[in-house]
Amino acid sequence: MGMEMKKRYISLYVENRIGVLAKISGLLAGKSYNMDTLTVGETEDPTVSRMTIGLTIDDITFEQVKKQLNRCVVVIKVMDFSEIPIHKKELLFIKVSGCGEKDKAEVFRIAQAFGLEVIDYDKRRVLVQCVKTESANNDMIRLFNQTFPSRIETVRGGSVAIEAISTSEQ
Amino acid sequence: MTVRTREELPRILKEAFYIARTGRPGPVVVDVPKVIQQALGPDEYPKEVNIRGYKPNESVHMGQIKKAVSMLKKAKRPLFLIGGGVNISGANAEMKELAERTGVPVITTIMGKGAIPTSHELYMGNIGIHGSYAANHAVAECDVLFSIGTRFNDRITGKIEEFAKDAKIIHIDVDAASISKNIVVDIPIVADAKLAIEKLLDEVPKLEIQAWTEQVRGWKKEHPITMENYEGLTPEKIIRYINEHFERPIITTDVGQNQLWATQYIELEGNRQFLTSGGLGTMGYGFPAAIGAKLGNPDTPVIAISGDGGMQMNIQELATAVTLELPLILVVLNNGYLGNVRQWQELFYGKRYSSTCLRYRRSCERRCQDSREACPPYTPDFVKLAESYDAYGIRISKPEELKEAFDYALSHKNAPTIIECLIEPEANVFPMVPTGNTLGDMILG
Known part of the structure; x- marks a missing residue:
């Protein structure tokens, strides 16, 4: 795995609750992971929101980002959009x-x-x-x-x- | 989590306890606003928990276990590095069995101390900035580092590029985010320590590594940790007294030199006898932790080892301990300094003591660097302080007084006793690996 910076996207299913956006952005900021973009909106299931996060980041840090998001209780699912057709x-x-x-x-x-x-x-x-x-x-x-x-x-x-x-x- | 309606209160409480006790356990904050506290509602408590975003790992990937075993089999100089995860999962018996079955030497982090009995012939001490010569050298020399339940934080790695640089690293941790965070590992295994060790026990052979084990044991013998070069009442003598006179006590520590000495000298047998704040290192932890330990284990002697700085950070808990009639033994190692910071100021900042001397007065000569007879008296008077709370206090300054002091404390069945131990003001914790050095590059003292 390299240290070269690449543009990547993560799609997150999260609980649609007050404070969840602050929690996710706080987690990324607290670890000094720089987001390029973050969008969020309710899904077909009103208890779930979906976020798309764009980052310019190296492989090793990106793995950490995914793991850190995964261990967050309000995160239901983390999808890595780097390698799949989207x-x-x-x-x-x-x-x-x-x-x-x-x-x-x-x-x-x-x-x-x-x-x-x-x-x-x-x-x-x-x-x-x-x-x-x-x-x-x-x-x-x-x-x-x-x-x-x-x-x-x-x-x-x-x-x-x-x-x-x-x-x-x- | 903030409780926003009375209806969700039972579910949130159930979930909070579930999250706190499973996976990588830890505190959960539940914020219950006053309106919810006062609202009436049903007392039905859910039986099941289903949190869609939280599924703690409850299995082991056998393919990874087999890979790890095969790597271990090929090792000439293998080493177990055990962290707090083994103690948390209660895998002490299994860990001891694993060490004995394979014959591989064991070192621990301070949170992992006690994972196998400290008197065990395969136990080589703590790793890290105040770890033992044997443990730190073993990490530098090993060819397979088999780590279980540790985060590889900077207290144990030293210069990170040089950490175990000749070794392949296997890492078992229940928290996937702890794996390859600080140290990139060769074989990651996401699993609870106890479960993983049980699976390992089905697979591991005895390894032919006597020469290596003897080498590490030799280092341990040649370079024991000791404070023999200090005279009088030393932390080593105090802690050894506890080792010799108490059978399986619960020891808590504060944070600082008191904690480091405790982790160096305390002997442990079995799970959860040692409570210390290793991760965040929160001063003030030791005394309240002792209160909790005693409430949970009323028949076990509970001894808090604190410094004079940390003891005062939650001194109000003396009222709690007195109210609850808890016979705690509160050992205060009083050197008149915030000792660990003072040690750094001495070794790395040209002995420019800043805000660490607790006998300091504003009228003191600036840049005073010694503790002398002429210094203003130390405050507070811990004996009077204890008495003011209707607790007991005794002050000692010689090793011969240890027996009297501990007997005095033990004679109190329903109130805490402070044993204030006046120790050498400028005693340092050695050995020490200065920040940024490789682990093998230690100040032995």
């Missing part, structure tokens, strides 16, 4: 301000080229929605930043991931 997506909003007509046309063109959705706009501003992988969303932010320097505002939700059925993006 689908993963992240929601990203990009708002571009101070647009003239030419800028707006450029935003619409980018959206069309990359399969983004323009979900709102007015005279000077355009709001674009991207649903892509985390790294593709990084690319989109870079592109918008280069095209409209100092005029964009972004917010992103963190990855959610699920095991694939017959096709995957891994």
Whole structure:
């Protein structure tokens, strides 16, 4: 096992209770494991929540993270998504301000080229929605930043991931 | 867990006890808000526990056991390293059998002490920063380190890159998260110690390793742990007195030099005679632990060995012990210092004593480094302190007074007695492996 840092995803089934999110994030913070993203939401079973945690981490530490999460009483199941086919997506909003007509046309063109959705706009501003992988969303932010320097505002939700059925993006 | 409704109180209490007593046992906090404390509800206590996120391991992977045995069979210089897990799982008889069946020498962590009787011919002492020469050298020289129920914390590993560097390591632990956390091991086995040792007993042969065992035994004989170079009433003499005059007492310790000396000199036979705070090292532990031990074992002599610093951290428990009429023997090793920190300040900080002298006054000369006749009197007066709680106290300063002091304590059947032992103020705990050194690189004292 190596010390080289890799991007990995863990999917966690946890008790849907007050304080569980704080417990999990506290556990990771207490051990100085750096999370890139964490998303959480209720599942089809309202007593269970599912978290997707993204980390950039080496093999040995990653094994520890999984073991530490496993020994947590509120954690029902830990799934390592590093080596199995999955689908993963992240929601990203990009708002571009101070647009003239030419800028707006450029935003619409980018959206069309990359399969983004323009979900709102007015005279000077355009709001674009991207649903892509985390790294593709990084690319989109870079592109918008280069095209409209100092005029964009972004917010992103963190990855959610699920095991694939017959096709995957891994 | 916080109890949020009265309805869930019975279930949560049941679960709390289940979690506390199974797997790797330990405390569970249940937060019961005042509204829940006062709410009325049924007293039905669930019979079954089913926590979907908590399934303690109750089996052993036989494939891993077989691999471990095969590795052990090939070993020329095998060694058992036993931690507190063996004591917790009550596997003492099995562990002794395992050592005798294989003939492999045994060393322990301080939490593992007593896993096999300390008088056993295969027992070579504690490993770690105040461990024995034999134990620390055995780890450095062994070729298979068979460890059971230990976390490999920094008190026992010394410089981690050099720890048992010629050895293949087998590790049995009930907590998967403790395996390959600090030391990467070759054969991990997630299992309860008792269960795993029972399985091992079905498989292990006697090993032909007499030369190695003799070598370790030789180290033990050549480099015993002793305080012979100190005069008068030494912790060694006090603890040896306890060894010789009490049959299977329960000993608790505080944290600090008192604890380290106790772990070095106490003789143990059988499970759970020795209660010490080895993991977190919480000063103030020894005296309350003795109260608990006595309540659970009213017919067993219970002796708390504390320092003068730690004793005062929960001194209010004297009221509890007096109220409950508990005849505890509270041995206070009084050196007038927070001794373990003072030892570090002496050895590693140029003897610049800072906030460790308990005879210090604000008007003292700055950077005073000695304890002298002219120093202000020590506070508190432990004898008067005991008497103020309606307990008993006696102060001794010579080894000849030990008998009188312990007899005095034993004469009290329903109240605690403090035996304040005035010991050499600047006595150090040796041997010692300075932080960051390899285990073999010890200050022998």
